[in-house]
Amino acid sequence: MVPPLAADIDGTLTRPDKSIDPRVFDPIRKWEAPVVIATGKSFPYPVGLCEFFGIPLNVIAENGGAVYVESVDEVLYNGDPEGSRAVERAYLDAGYELGWGAVDPVNRWRETELAVARDQPLEPLVEIADEHGMVVVDTGYAYHVKAPDVDKASGLETAAAALGYDPEAFVAVGDSENDAELFELVGRSFAVENADETAKRTADGVTEGAFADGFLQALDRVRESDT
Known part of the structure; x- marks a missing residue:
């Protein structure tokens, strides 16, 4: 079985011009485990993105400051x-x-x-x-x-508990230093090729492709290791 997935938005699901790459829609929709969108953007952005993906609203917004899991139906705040x-x-x-x-x-x-x-x-x-x-x-x-004690990792701990998973069960894909704590928490992590040095140094692997190309490559690697 594929693991649950935590995915960043900017620089990860996007093209270089910051627009969402449409190629990510079907792989995310078809992912057989829960998908959590983990971003530094404010709460409405990942919620709207999940709506357009057609997946449950499982989001970590504001770098872990606001967390929502649809099945729990409560916004949980970690920030200051x-x-x-x-x-x-x-x-x-x-x-x-x-x-x-x-x-x-x-x-x-x-x-x-x-x-x-x-x-x-x-x-x-x-x-x-x-x-x-x-x-x-x-x-x-x-x-x-x-707040110094709030990050995507603390957000995923909140979301994972609500989903009934251990955070180490997740695979994460991202591109920035605000993904580093998340990479350290999950069981497997990938930085896309355009990621900053902090993200690359912390991730378990770095994809050859940049932006959404790298994200799709990361999903392929996870599936290959799962077979």
Whole structure:
């Protein structure tokens, strides 16, 4: 039997232009074990993606800050919303911007952390986060301000318990340093070729293909080892 799967979105299920690669739809729909979408994006994004995939809504959002498993029907929070709001206020008061425009769709529905565009000053953000007991993680797509004890691994522990699995039963595929703790937790992990060095160093294997090509190769390797 194939193992349950934890899959990142950006850089993993996508093409280089950040759009979802349509080739991942059928393999995810046909995966014979539970699939958990684990992302740094805010809660609505993985929920919507699961809807379009046509799979149960099993999601880890905001780098583990918000977890939802459809069969349990309860959003479980691991993050520190007060800490992230304090960092946001201090960063803005210091004269900096989040970098997403007035509407800010990146943070508009974010509940437990803060995302800052990577073209904004990092050093003061790190200093302010540290003053409020928070940390900054660079996912390659944004700077995420989050509680230090919250990550995709803690999110998967929550989701796995709700699904009735041991986290070590999972295979995970991702591309960024925010996947590293997840890679260390699961039984088997793959970094796609475009992954950063932290992800590659932590993963059990690195695919030859980048982005969705690498994700599909990882699934093939899992199936081959299962036969």
